Amino acid sequence: LKHWAAFHCREWYLQTGRKAYKIDVKRLSTRIPTPEQVTSRGWYKPRNLKPRVNDVQSHRCPDGGELPLFMKERYGLPITDEDRERAAREDDRELRRYKSRRETWERRRTWFGKQRERTPVATPPSRAAAAVVQSDTADEDGE
Structure with a gap:
């Protein structure tokens, strides 16, 4: 119901021009008489039955009820x-969020069983410096 509430927050802003604070989801229900009660008392009007109101959920509007930029445009x-x-x-937040996922995907060597060449990924400066130091200390035997 969270996404449904966000939809109604946007609709409220578009219809009234004011920001909504939160959306309360309520459940309206009535007691429908049993078939035995209907046969003994006769027909009934569903709209005349007393409704019961129950709170289901309450959701705050995202971004304080403000519309996203693309909707304002x-x-x-x-x-x-x-x-x-x-x-x-x-x-920027989305780019940072998926940065490691993109790098992991680029480092994959197999794609549906097919081998592909590894594309170099830029290494952080600290690792690059450590690699240079290790290669300088090793002699020709690799020891």
Whole structure:
């Protein structure tokens, strides 16, 4: 229900122009009479039955109810410098998040059983320096 609540946060902003704080999901239910009760009392109107209201979940709106940058562009809403900075921070965060996954994928040597050449991946400076020191200390025998 989290994604459904986020959808309603965006819809609220688009319809009213105000940010929603949170979405409360409630369950409305009524007691439907049994077939025996209906045969003895006669027909009933479902809309006249007393509803019971139960709280299911409560979700806070993501980003404080603010629309993402692409939706503001789509609907022609004003875009501030803060919106652009937030989008840039989000892009940087996503790049950092998947950096190791991309590097691991590039280091793979087999692809569906086929051998492929290894592409060099840039090594961090500390490892490169350690490799140079080790190769300088080794003599021609490798000892």
